[in-house]
Amino acid sequence: MSDSLQISQAVSVLRRGDLVAMPTETVYGLGADASNAKAVKKIYQLKGRPANHPLIVHVQAPPTDSKQKEEDWLAILSPWARHIPESAIVLIQHFWPGPLTLVFQKSKLVLDCVTGGQETVALRSPSHPLAQNLLRVFGGGIAAPSANRFGRISPTSASHVRADFIVNSDLFILDGGDCQFGIESTILDVSTEGAPRLLRPGTITPQQIKERTGIDIVNGTNTSDSPRVSGSLKAHYAPHTPLHLYKGNQWMAQLKKLEQDGLLAKRTAIVLWEMEKFNPALLPHDTAKQIDYIFLPQDSYRFAQGLYRLLRDLDQSNYRSIYMPTPPDGEDWDAVRDRLQRASFGSGPSSSSHMSS
Numbered sequence: 001m002s003d004s005l006q007i008s009q010a011v012s013v014l015r016r017g018d019l020v021a022m023p024t025e026t027v028y029g030l031g032a033d034a035s036n037a038k039a040v041k042k043i044y045q046l047k048g049r050p051a052n053h054p055l056i057v058h059v060q061a062p063p064t065d066s067k068q069k070e071e072d073w074l075a076i077l078s079p080w081a082r083h084i085p086e087s088a089i090v091l092i093q094h095f096w097p098g099p100l101t102l103v104f105q106k107s108k109l110v111l112d113c114v115t116g117g118q119e120t121v122a123l124r125s126p127s128h129p130l131a132q133n134l135l136r137v138f139g140g141g142i143a144a145p146s147a148n149r150f151g152r153i154s155p156t157s158a159s160h161v162r163a164d165f166i167v168n169s170d171l172f173i174l175d176g177g178d179c180q181f182g183i184e185s186t187i188l189d190v191s192t193e194g195a196p197r198l199l200r201p202g203t204i205t206p207q208q209i210k211e212r213t214g215i216d217i218v219n220g221t222n223t224s225d226s227p228r229v230s231g232s233l234k235a236h237y238a239p240h241t242p243l244h245l246y247k248g249n250q251w252m253a254q255l256k257k258l259e260q261d262g263l264l265a266k267r268t269a270i271v272l273w274e275m276e277k278f279n280p281a282l283l284p285h286d287t288a289k290q291i292d293y294i295f296l297p298q299d300s301y302r303f304a305q306g307l308y309r310l311l312r313d314l315d316q317s318n319y320r321s322i323y324m325p326t327p328p329d330g331e332d333w334d335a336v337r338d339r340l341q342r343a344s345f346g347s348g349p350s351s352s353s354h355m356s357s
């Protein structure tokens with residue numbers, strides 16, 4: 001189907017109050033008309049997400065040839081945000097459209113079901129061309145969380161969305177190929193006085209923001225008033241197969257431990273950094289059959305790009321457990337370290353029991 005036909009169909013689906021799964025440059029979103037409460041409620045039902053977890057409203061970007069970008073952005077944001085601080089305008093001019101979500105004080109018009117009853121609203125203008133086309137033709141805001149079941153791994157392709165919502169086979173999925181970044185947007189809170197606060201790390205790091213705009217970002221990920229960022233639940237992005245993180249490059253030690261614990265005979269996936277010196281002669285003798293080694297680049301951008309696909313693929317391969325290296329220190333790795341730690345904490349067949357923590 002051509003892109004323009006897909007877009008017109010998606011727009012009719014949104015207008016009649018149904019859901020559209022849409023590609024973005026981060027992960028796929030499960031979208032509804034943000035001004036239609038009935039439609040927004042369908043997102044919570046389909047995802048199985050608690051009603052007090054707020055959604056991001058996706059907005060279109062001004063035309064690229066616009067001469068008055070700042071005024072155009074203000075016009076786009078004004079139906080949603082009550083107050084737009086100077087720092088937000090600078091951030092928008094540097095990073096929108098793109099993988100950055102900003103939390104503003106909300107305008108009166110924003111529905112409670114979008115904000116989870118809070119006084120703030122999260123807004124983002126995605127850079128994926130199909131998402132921008134959809135927003136432009138639709139002409140309104142699209143509320144969309146990631147298009148996965150609550151607590152599970154976010155989708156980075158149309159087939160991931162299909163796999164999660166197979167029982168709801170009438171869900172309209174706009175296929176925009178594989179996502180460019182592969183993990184969710186960076187979230188900054190600009191709703192209070194003072195420096196923007198980082199609520200969720202993503203591909204855009206505080207250091208990049210500082211370098212490009214001079215704006216200092218403070219860490220807001222550990223404050224007790226941000227439990228409504230569902231990605232901040234200790235268990236999230238989680239596979240059904242138990243996922244363990246081992247220290248840095250100590251995969252041999254991990255393997256020895258499996259041997260000592262008598263677990264070598266179980267089907268296991270061990271993920272290693274590509275540059276590890278891998279010498280099969282050093283391995284315990286009977287490991288070959290049951291253990292699969294997967295090599296990943298030690299490059300945070302490429303690692304993020306393939307992370308959710310890898311977790312989904314491994315989860316479907318009937319391993320007894322999966323071992324992955326803890327990413328290196330440093331801000332570039334904060335987002336993937338954060339996702340991996342939550343995925344590990346929430347992993348395993350009874351993962352839903354961790355969800356409320």
Ligand code: TXA
Nearest residue numbers: 026029054055120121122145146184185228229230231
């Ligand atoms: O990259 C992304 O951000 C993707 C794509 C689809 O845009 N969306 C996404 O949505 O990750 P979701 O719902 O899975 O995560 C959005 C996060 C949630 O943790 C939510 O709690 C937080 O944004 N959030 C939304 N509104 C907020 C608000 N008013 N204050 C604080 N956090 C908010």
Ligand code: MG
Nearest residue numbers: 145146154231
């Ligand atoms: Mg999500």
